[in-house]
Amino acid sequence: MRIVIAEDLHLLRDGLSLVLSTRGYEIVAAVGSGPELRAALDEHRPDLAIVDVRLPPTYTDEGIKIALEARRKHANLPVLVLSQHVEQLYARELLADGTGGIGYLLKDRVMGGNQFIEAVTCVAGGGTVMDPDVITKLMARNTKRDAVAALTPREQDILTLMAEGLSNTAIADRLVVSEGAVSKHTTNIFLKLDIPQSNDANRRVLAVLAYLDGRRTD
Amino acid sequence: MHERLREHALALPRSGFLVVLKLCQVLKSLAILLSLLLLCFGLWFPFVPAVLSARRTATAHRRAARRWSAVQIPEPYEPRPPAIEPQEDGRFKHGARLYRRRWWPQFLDNMTWLNRDRATARDILWMLVDPFVGLPLVLIGPALVLGGAAAIALPLLTLPIPAAVEVAGGVVAIAAGLALGAPLLRAHARWTRVLLAPESARAAVRSQRRTRWFIARGYALARPLILLGQSLGNLVVGLVTLVGVTLTGVVATPLLHAVRPLADLHRRQAHQWSGVHVPRPYRLPPEAPAQREDGMYEYGHRLYRTPAVPALRLRARSALRDPATWRDLGFLLLSPLLAVIPALATALFVLGIFGIAWPLPWRDHWAWGLTPWVAIPLGYAIALLAAAISAPLMRAHAACTSALLGPTATEREEQRTRAITETRPESTWAESTELRRVERDLHDGAQARLVAIGMALSNIEFLIDSDPDQAKALAAGTRAASVTALGELRSLVRSIHPPVLSERGLGDALKALALDLPLTTHVTVDLPGSLEPPVESAAYFAGAELLSNAIRHGDADETWIDLRHERGTLTLSVLDDGRGGADPTRGTGLTGIQRRIAVFDGTLQVTSPTGGPTKAVIGIPCALLPPR
Structure with missing residues (x-):
């Protein structure tokens, strides 16, 4: 898989490249600023872009802007956005186009070893991955809603993991239960929350996120 | 279809009614002009009745727009001041004076009320302009129909052209009048909205490019x-x-x-x-004259007993130079x-x-x-x-x-x-307390954890060959410790300066904050530029404090946040549906906000009747810079 990395801190850029290249990914470009990122995306047409939110020259939200712009230009190029802090506001903007291939994670998660690699694979494959911090806050806002409050604690855990972008298999792994049990729970959740169920894993994530965010899906 | 026909049929009598209303309005406009003229000579008694009567006309127009053209124009007026209640001795208190009768202090209250209301000036402007815009709009329809009818009814008396042409012209005029009546009435309602709606409602209209x-x-x-x-x-x-x-x-x-x-x-x-x-x-204004050892004040070669004269002369000199x-x-x-x-x-x-x-x-x-x-x-x-x-x-x-x-x-x-050399003594105290807090948090938190991580790493180094299993377990623990340290640093950074504020500015930072809160928030932002960073930061933390008050003390479920920059002032208002009863003179939260914004000559107004709702408005005079 060919990856472009944009991160302005030298140390982190090298660390990221190392983590990915030791696991057999090809880093076609590792750049340190917004304009360089734009050029690298145009030149290499990678399978995935890993982008820091804050990049020179403005040190504002250059990363998100360029990522969204590149997704419009290059037919939904998969983008994994990394940041020192996560904001629901940014999550909302990244999810707004309603297609997959998007990830939004704290930089801390890179240390999580396998989980980070799973996220990279999932996003590159057109899936959606959201940081647990985003989901925790989303869930906190939703616990007052009757429908969410009516879920059992186990179902709430599974809803959280679904929103983070985990597949049934990954959820079963994480909670140490069988995959069958997980799929039974998910069916229940969809019934209780009245979310249209879908076999496509990515559409499922988007529907759950939209529900938690209080938006309507089409 | 039926509705449309009805609207067209009724458009004419409605326009006629408005024409009559507007003819009365012309007289009122003259009265207002006269009252404004008298105001210039210090005679302000006629001002209150003139403005109040203009309000009645304006309200009638708003009602007509709503009922007949479905154009909603909310009332823009501030609430009327309450009736002044008599004291125990039967007299009426107003400011620092007592009055035997109610009408005079009440009149003064009304005067202040009308004067402060921004809608007053717009009402007056509307009264003066409307006869030239609104009147023609509602006059065209009835005029066409009446003119056409006259041409048909009195064909031989009026014009030296063939009767058939005149009748045909009359029919065309009536048809045009009937067809145009309803659209013109709608146009009139929209025109009414331009000046008579509150500013927030007009903002929506203003955003349409043509308008x-x-x-x-x-x-x-x-x-x-x-x-x-x-x-x-x-x-x-x-x-x-x-x-x-x-x-x-x-x-x-x-x-x-x-x-x-x-x-x-x-x-x-x-x-x-x-x-x-x-x-x-x-x-800069000159410094205050310094007191000499003998208690006198010096200016030039003369000594003064009080600082007043030297201060005046210093000011005069600096202004002249x-x-x-x-x-x-x-x-x-x-x-x-x-x-x-x-x-x-x-x-x-x-x-x-x-x-x-x-x-x-x-x-x-x-x-x-x-x-x-x-x-x-x-x-x-x-x-x-x-x-x-x-x-x-x-x-x-x-x-x-x-x-x-x-x-x-x-x-x-x-x-x-x-600006570089200037120090701000009033804010340094707050700053140093803040810095001490940050130092303590770093010292007890992230710094200590990094030390622990370093120790754990050296242990891992030592164990990695002899006991790889324990080394692995230790590594996992170390990683968890680093995650905790990062989390602590993140919340510390947020409390010093939220990253969204630097990345997106005040509007989006408030939106991001609202999204993180466990209650329903509605955020409206009208900020067509950016602000000085210190103002931005003060306004953000003041807003955050107000919101946390709403949740902690007010027990609110829903809040409305409004941020705008108008007439050189940044206004941030937070309204919540909590149980109210907040008192700005007590409670450290509200005084903290006041201290924070006082540096910028900012103000905080809180209205919070028991039982709610609570509305807090922060105003900070500041310039709007170009968008970053």
């Missing part, structure tokens, strides 16, 4: 009149100051300071009307000439519409003997041209203002050095 163009030109044509009026006042003040200072010397120098607010007003106008930012060029003072005076004296620049467009506009396109009723002919076919298009073309050049001329005026009232290159340099 914005017309409104901008309208302002650019009307504002020169304000400038002309101001400039005459400026001329008088400038002459009085100049003559006073020349004749009396030092005695009149306080006048030199009094001139500054006038100049400030023009600076603000240049910014708000034409987007030209004109900074204040003045030097400040070149900006003399440029201010020059501007005041020149301002009638400068105001002529934008007024050219207005004059051209008036000439086009009233001088050429409309035959003046008292002169029975068109201007310069033109035929109507030439005069009408020519007049409107001239008016359009005037509208087109109005905004550039206003900008030219603002550029002149900037040249005279802004700082020169040297003054700019002086100001910059001053």
